[in-house]
Amino acid sequence: MLQxxxxxxxxxxxxxxxxxxxxxxxxxxLTGIQEKEKIESLHSRGMIQGVNGDEFQPKAGLTASQxxxxxxxxxxxxxxxxxxxxxxxxxxxxTRVDNDAWYAExxxxxxxxxxxxxxxxxxxxxxxxxxxxxxxxxxxERIGAYPLPKIYIQISDExxxxxxxxxxxxxxxxxxxxxxxxxxNIHPKGPISRAEAAAMVYDAVVFVESHQ
Numbered sequence: 001m002l003q004x005x006x007x008x009x010x011x012x013x014x015x016x017x018x019x020x021x022x023x024x025x026x027x028x029x030l031t032g033i034q035e036k037e038k039i040e041s042l043h044s045r046g047m048i049q050g051v052n053g054d055e056f057q058p059k060a061g062l063t064a065s066q067x068x069x070x071x072x073x074x075x076x077x078x079x080x081x082x083x084x085x086x087x088x089x090x091x092x093x094x095t096r097v098d099n100d101a102w103y104a105e106x107x108x109x110x111x112x113x114x115x116x117x118x119x120x121x122x123x124x125x126x127x128x129x130x131x132x133x134x135x136x137x138x139x140x141e142r143i144g145a146y147p148l149p150k151i152y153i154q155i156s157d158e159x160x161x162x163x164x165x166x167x168x169x170x171x172x173x174x175x176x177x178x179x180x181x182x183x184x185n186i187h188p189k190g191p192i193s194r195a196e197a198a199a200m201v202y203d204a205v206v207f208v209e210s211h212q
Contacts, residue, residue, distance in 0.1 A: 027056040035195040038202035047074040047205070048198055058195035061126035065103035067135065067197060068117060072106040074201045075139040075208065077113045088112070095120050110135070113142050130165040130188035132197055133178055137168040140175065140204055146211055148174050156184035177203040 027043070027050050030036040039056055042048040048070055051057045062070075071077075079088075090097040090104040093111045097104055103123060110117050115138040127135075140146075153173050155161070161169060169186060172178045177200050180186055 028054045029056060030058060033058045033195055035199040035202075039195065039198045042074065042198060042202055042205070048201065051194075056194065056198075058193065058198075060194050061191045062132065062194050062197045063123065064117075064121050064125045064127055065101070065107075065123035066194065067127045067132050067192075068110050068115070069103050069106040070197060070201050071115070071136055071139040072109045072113075074205050075143060077109050077139060077142060079109060079112055082112055093119060096122055110139075113139070115139060115142070126191045127197075128188060129178075129186065129190050129192045129196075130162055130169060132192045132200070133172045134165045134168045136177065136200060136204055137172050137175070140177070140208060141171075143208055144211065146175070146207075153180075154184060155180065155186055157186060157188065161186070161188045172200075175204070175207050177207060 026040060030039060033039070035058065039048065039058065043050070043056075051060070088108050089099045090101065090107050091099050094107055094117075097107050101123065107117065107123075115135050117135065148171065151174065153170060155169070155173075158166075165188065169178075169188065173180070173186075178186070
């Protein structure tokens with residue numbers, strides 16, 4: 001038996017329904033933003049954060065550090081049940097994530113929950129749509145297995161999808177955490193905005209909670 005094992009708990013999130021209406025959780029820059037209610041609901045539950053005290057910056061690109069943190073918090077991923085000889089640190093796994101960075105713990109949790117975040121990822125890198133969907137679906141499926149209907153979904157720009165992400169994008173569409181545009185495109189290589197990512201996270205929370 002390992003001696004001096006360290007149990008690290010990172011329980012994250014609250015139990016209220018994401019459809020609940022909340023007050024006093026508004027960011028000042030969400031006027032006219034389609035995803036406003038979803039953003040405010042997630043924020044009230046501590047699942048997402050603003051860029052500063054009163055701004056969400058919905059149109060800004062989502063960085064890897066922000067995206068990984070969103071997924072870990074919203075999916076309530078943690079390190080429960082995992083024994084470590086020593087407390088895990090970000091630098092044990094990631095070459096560009098400092099141990100004292102505000103996002104270090106979410107990256108550690110993501111790694112040990114097998115979200116397949118690359119060891120050399122740049123935390124400041126703006127995630128593409130396919131990258132974020134890939135990590136989000138990994139988070140969803142870390143929680144449990146879900147029945148999938150045998151439905152073929154034609155994606156018009158399928159040729160642009162990284163083959164490694166193909167399956168997760170198809171499952172994301174079936175889970176209804178994302179959708180194709182009117183022309184049937186997913187725009188996999190396009191940068192994902194903070195607002196769009198938050199909307200996907202909200203729908204992922206609804207999906208997971210409806211299956212628990």
